[in-house]
Structures are given as structure tokens and as C-alpha cells.
Amino acid sequence: MNETTESPAVKLTGLTKSFGANQVVQPLDLEIGRNEFFSILGPSGCGKTTLMRMITGFETPSGGSVELDGKNVDSVPTKSRDLNMLFQSYALFPHLSVYENVAFELRVRRTPKREIDGRVQDALALVRLQAFAERKPAELSGGQRQRVALARAVVGRPAVVLLDEPLGALDQKLRKEMQFELKRMQREVGITFIYVTHDQEEALTMSDRIAVMSEGRVLQVASPTEIYDAPASRFVATFIGSCNVLDGAVSADGRGVVVPGLGELNAAVPADARPGSGVTLAIRPERVTLSPATTVAATAPLGGVAGTLVERVFLGDEWTFHVRLDSDVVMTVSVPSGQAAAALGAIPDGAPVLLSWAAADARVLPADGSTTAAPSSAPLSSEVSA
Ligand SMILES: Nc1ncnc2c1ncn2[C@@H]1O[C@H](COP(=O)(O)OP(=O)(O)OP(=O)(O)O)[C@@H](O)[C@H]1O
Ligand SMILES: [Mg+2]
Missing domain, CATH: 3.40.50.300 (P-loop containing nucleotide triphosphate hydrolases)
Incomplete structure (x- = not known):
């Protein structure tokens, strides 16, 4: 100064x-x-x-x-x-x-x-x-x-x-x-x-x-x-707080992330991301909105993903919902206990639901992060080309 x-x-x-x-x-x-x-x-x-x-x-x-x-x-x-x-x-x-x-x-x-x-x-x-x-x-x-x-x-x-x-x-x-x-x-x-x-x-x-x-x-x-x-890697995202991670690739128009089995998802894709490059999506459980599948039209602009409500767990200050997506990945959604959670009480386990999030809340991280969690094909192929 x-x-x-x-x-x-x-x-x-x-x-x-x-x-x-x-x-x-x-x-x-x-x-x-x-x-x-x-x-x-x-x-x-x-x-x-x-x-x-x-x-x-x-x-x-x-x-x-x-x-x-x-x-x-x-x-x-x-x-x-x-x-x-x-x-x-x-x-x-x-x-x-x-x-x-x-x-x-x-x-x-x-x-x-x-x-x-x-x-x-x-x-x-x-x-x-x-x-x-x-x-x-x-x-x-x-x-x-x-x-x-x-x-x-x-x-x-x-x-x-x-x-x-x-x-x-x-x-x-x-x-x-x-x-x-x-x-x-x-x-x-x-x-x-x-x-x-x-x-x-x-x-x-x-x-x-x-x-x-x-x-x-x-x-x-x-x-x-x-x-x-804004965790810089998958390791940081999952080590600090809980985090949903989905592997995919930057879409052709560079505006979303395509996840196998789920299609194109809403994400904060950095401007310099190459279409087609492998990435990991990191979404915090409390940033995901859970709604009954019937409200599709209302939430569609946010880019909803369909799934099935598997179970809910009461943790005192919040409820945790587990939702199985069509790709078989289970996502975690947390909702503060009280009115918001009570409104979801009517959805029975096993019911179809919709998950959505704001693009800014889906962080796009390098697929390999900085950990050994990289898909095994990545290091192999780079070894081959070296
Ligand atoms: N005097 C020592 N000789 C040989 N290896 C050591 C020695 N001290 C620590 N290490 C090794 O160094 C690594 C780091 O140890 P360190 O004690 O710094 O870990 P830490 O992050 O503090 O772990 P924790 O959270 O369990 O306390 C470990 O693999 C440990 O086995
Ligand atoms: Mg120590």
C-alpha cells in the first residue's frame, strides 16, 4: 500500500x-x-x-x-x-x-x-x-x-x-x-x-x-x-464440502457440458474451453433444485435433468435427497429443513423428479484435475503419443 x-x-x-x-x-x-x-x-x-x-x-x-x-x-x-x-x-x-x-x-x-x-x-x-x-x-x-x-x-x-x-x-x-x-x-x-x-x-x-x-x-x-x-480441481471440490461430480465433454457450441446418458447440461463453461474436450462438472448439493417431475415446463429454462428419488435422509438442519439419474449416477441434493423441505414431503420415494441448477453453480473443471482420479485412458494415450 x-x-x-x-x-x-x-x-x-x-x-x-x-x-x-x-x-x-x-x-x-x-x-x-x-x-x-x-x-x-x-x-x-x-x-x-x-x-x-x-x-x-x-x-x-x-x-x-x-x-x-x-x-x-x-x-x-x-x-x-x-x-x-x-x-x-x-x-x-x-x-x-x-x-x-x-x-x-x-x-x-x-x-x-x-x-x-x-x-x-x-x-x-x-x-x-x-x-x-x-x-x-x-x-x-x-x-x-x-x-x-x-x-x-x-x-x-x-x-x-x-x-x-x-x-x-x-x-x-x-x-x-x-x-x-x-x-x-x-x-x-x-x-x-x-x-x-x-x-x-x-x-x-x-x-x-x-x-x-x-x-x-x-x-x-x-x-x-x-x-x-471455485475449486480448481476435482480433488479440492470433493475434499472441501460435498460435491456432485459428473464426467463429460464441452458441447459443440461451447455453452454446456454433454454428459453421456444425460445429454447437454447447464454449466459455467469457461470462454476458452475447447468444444469436445473432456471436463468434470462439479455441483454443490445445496445449489441443486429438486422438483416433482410434473413441473418440467416451469424449470425447463434452467436445464433440468430427470431422475428418480431414491431416498431422503434427515440431518437436523437439512435434508439430503438422493436422486438416481438416467445415467445411473446418484446425485445428492440438500435442502434446509423447514418449509422448503416440507414442500417436498409429498414426493414419495421412487417418484420421478427433476433436478436443475443455475449455470454458474455448475463448475467446469479439468477432467484429470490434479489427482489420480483421471480416467485411465488419458495418461495411457499421452504416453503412447509421447
Ligand atoms: N520421520 C519420518 N521418517 C519417515 N517418514 C516420515 C517421517 N515423518 C513423516 N513421514 C512420512 O511423511 C508423510 C507425511 O507425514 P505427515 O506427518 O507430514 O502427514 P500429515 O499430513 O501430518 O498426516 P496426519 O493428518 O495423519 O497427521 C507420511 O507418509 C509419513 O509416513
Ligand atoms: Mg500430522
């Missing part, structure tokens, strides 16, 4: 890690901003913890470099980096009180005694555990112990806090509460959070930006809404 351009809190350049012959983090470039809540999301074993450990210095990269606040830290040991990490399996000192667990790091860092009490009290207030200062970890619930670990991670006010699945052990309700607490805490203390989670809903609700990883690669870095509404 002005001439004093701030360096990012974290900058990774060509960062990579191999264990023996196994390259678990592929060369990676990434910048994480100051005070950003940045989440890393991906399936088990994709390299999230390894990436975090390289940022902290607990793990030595096989290549590339790490900068913190504009300074290269490749030869700076963990204890001298301005960060703290809350591990996936953290441990509290069982013989120390909550207070002393939180104060521990400050004492190790030789923080002046008169500062320690204020900082510990602040950290305990952040996680709402002031009243528990004298308890031992064994006298706390799992969620309270987790909050002690959080207080300990932020008490030194590091520039960057890395949290590896910090809410993993908590039940759904406590997890939700802690999500709000964490977000509030991060805003209050102005720390950069790098947050690893398996839970996509958690990443969507908390993050400024999300990186989706698979097999050691970062597939997409974007805001939660962009990741959800």
Missing part, C-alpha cells in the same frame, strides 16, 4: 522434504501474511505436520528456504525463531499446576519475574481458565487441558503460532466453542496462526486463507469462499 512494504510473516521458497527415497513435501512456494489465520487442510499423510515442522525448524528441509518476517532462518535454531508450535499430541507437565504449565516457557526464556504474572494471567484469561490456575492437569477435562496447551503456545506472544490439529480430541460442541475462542484470541493478540486440521468445516469457518494439500503438494491456496465456490 505505502512504501514501507511489510514482509510476510512466513515465506517458503522451493521448500521440500524427503525421507529416504520418499518425497513427502514437493517443492513448495508459499507466503503467509502477518496476522493471517492460515489453514492447511488435507488427508492424513499428505505432509501437513512435516511442513509445519520445517517452518519451526524441528525438521531440516531437504531443499529450499524459510523466511520469517523477511529474514532467512535456515540456520537459526527453533528456540531462536519467533514462533511457537502446539503439537498434534501435546503434553502438559503433570506435576505442575495450570499456572506453572503456562509460565514454564517464560521462565525458561528468562522473562523478568515481574512480567511473568501479568502475561500468564492474560493467557489464562484468553482461554477462560483463570479460575483453574492452581489445578493440576489430571484435575481438568480434555477440553480444559487443550486450552492450557493453547495458553502455553501464546503466552510468549510469538509472531507466529503453529497449531497442529489443536481441537482434534474434543467433542463437536466443545470444538465449536473453541473455534470461536481461537478466532477471537487470534484477533485479540494479533498473531499469525498456521492451523492444520482434518476438518473442512473448521477450516472454512476460521480461516482467512486455506491451502489444500494432497500427496505433498499444495493444490490451491485461496479464501474459504473461493475454495468452496
Whole structure:
């Protein structure tokens, strides 16, 4: 914005890690901003913890470099980096009180005694555990112990806090509460959070930006809404939220997608898409409108697809409908419970129905995405022609 351009809190350049012959983090470039809540999301074993450990210095990269606040830290040991990490399996000192667990790091860092009490009290207030200062970890619930670990991670006010699945052990309700607490805490203390989670809903609700990883690669870095509404690949579309995917090809006039057995479907075909090229259509369940087959005329302009209602499942806040299309593919439609779902109550299971969606809600993705989900003929034919 002005001439004093701030360096990012974290900058990774060509960062990579191999264990023996196994390259678990592929060369990676990434910048994480100051005070950003940045989440890393991906399936088990994709390299999230390894990436975090390289940022902290607990793990030595096989290549590339790490900068913190504009300074290269490749030869700076963990204890001298301005960060703290809350591990996936953290441990509290069982013989120390909550207070002393939180104060521990400050004492190790030789923080002046008169500062320690204020900082510990602040950290305990952040996680709402002031009243528990004298308890031992064994006298706390799992969620309270987790909050002690959080207080300990932020008490030194590091520039960057890395949290590896910090809410993993908590039940759904406590997890939700802690999500709000964490977000509030991060805003209050102005720390950069790098947050690893398996839970996509958690990443969507908390993050400024999300990186989706698979097999050691970062597939997409974007805001939660962009990741959800404009996934760049089939992997991202199906990993974040649920998504209907249909394989097809761009129609001859380049305005829709032809899916075998279903004909031409409404889709947001990019202007540069080649007619006939193979693509994957990705449509979120809540963007699909389900209507009785008798309303064909009314919905026809939206490009309806015929199918049979197989079953419906009540999930509390929504109903999920499964509809078998003529191509035998089963599509999922979600409808908020309440009036909208009640109106569909009259449609019996087994009845013919019509599905429709706005073109903008049917994302057109490359057929092979960036995963191994590509049809097996694609890599074969390219090998043959090479
Ligand atoms: N010290 C090690 N030696 C050899 N292989 C390792 C080592 N640490 C991790 N790996 C391997 O590296 C890959 C990535 O591991 P990592 O712990 O980073 O995954 P993750 O994304 O954090 O998974 P999870 O979500 O299960 O915690 C895995 O295949 C793992 O087996
Ligand atoms: Mg991990």
C-alpha cells in the first residue's frame, strides 16, 4: 500500500522434504501474511505436520528456504525463531499446576519475574481458565487441558503460532466453542496462526486463507469462499464440502457440458474451453433444485435433468435427497429443513423428479484435475503419443 512494504510473516521458497527415497513435501512456494489465520487442510499423510515442522525448524528441509518476517532462518535454531508450535499430541507437565504449565516457557526464556504474572494471567484469561490456575492437569477435562496447551503456545506472544490439529480430541460442541475462542484470541493478540486440521468445516469457518494439500503438494491456496465456490480441481471440490461430480465433454457450441446418458447440461463453461474436450462438472448439493417431475415446463429454462428419488435422509438442519439419474449416477441434493423441505414431503420415494441448477453453480473443471482420479485412458494415450 505505502512504501514501507511489510514482509510476510512466513515465506517458503522451493521448500521440500524427503525421507529416504520418499518425497513427502514437493517443492513448495508459499507466503503467509502477518496476522493471517492460515489453514492447511488435507488427508492424513499428505505432509501437513512435516511442513509445519520445517517452518519451526524441528525438521531440516531437504531443499529450499524459510523466511520469517523477511529474514532467512535456515540456520537459526527453533528456540531462536519467533514462533511457537502446539503439537498434534501435546503434553502438559503433570506435576505442575495450570499456572506453572503456562509460565514454564517464560521462565525458561528468562522473562523478568515481574512480567511473568501479568502475561500468564492474560493467557489464562484468553482461554477462560483463570479460575483453574492452581489445578493440576489430571484435575481438568480434555477440553480444559487443550486450552492450557493453547495458553502455553501464546503466552510468549510469538509472531507466529503453529497449531497442529489443536481441537482434534474434543467433542463437536466443545470444538465449536473453541473455534470461536481461537478466532477471537487470534484477533485479540494479533498473531499469525498456521492451523492444520482434518476438518473442512473448521477450516472454512476460521480461516482467512486455506491451502489444500494432497500427496505433498499444495493444490490451491485461496479464501474459504473461493475454495468452496471455485475449486480448481476435482480433488479440492470433493475434499472441501460435498460435491456432485459428473464426467463429460464441452458441447459443440461451447455453452454446456454433454454428459453421456444425460445429454447437454447447464454449466459455467469457461470462454476458452475447447468444444469436445473432456471436463468434470462439479455441483454443490445445496445449489441443486429438486422438483416433482410434473413441473418440467416451469424449470425447463434452467436445464433440468430427470431422475428418480431414491431416498431422503434427515440431518437436523437439512435434508439430503438422493436422486438416481438416467445415467445411473446418484446425485445428492440438500435442502434446509423447514418449509422448503416440507414442500417436498409429498414426493414419495421412487417418484420421478427433476433436478436443475443455475449455470454458474455448475463448475467446469479439468477432467484429470490434479489427482489420480483421471480416467485411465488419458495418461495411457499421452504416453503412447509421447
Ligand atoms: N520421520 C519420518 N521418517 C519417515 N517418514 C516420515 C517421517 N515423518 C513423516 N513421514 C512420512 O511423511 C508423510 C507425511 O507425514 P505427515 O506427518 O507430514 O502427514 P500429515 O499430513 O501430518 O498426516 P496426519 O493428518 O495423519 O497427521 C507420511 O507418509 C509419513 O509416513
Ligand atoms: Mg500430522
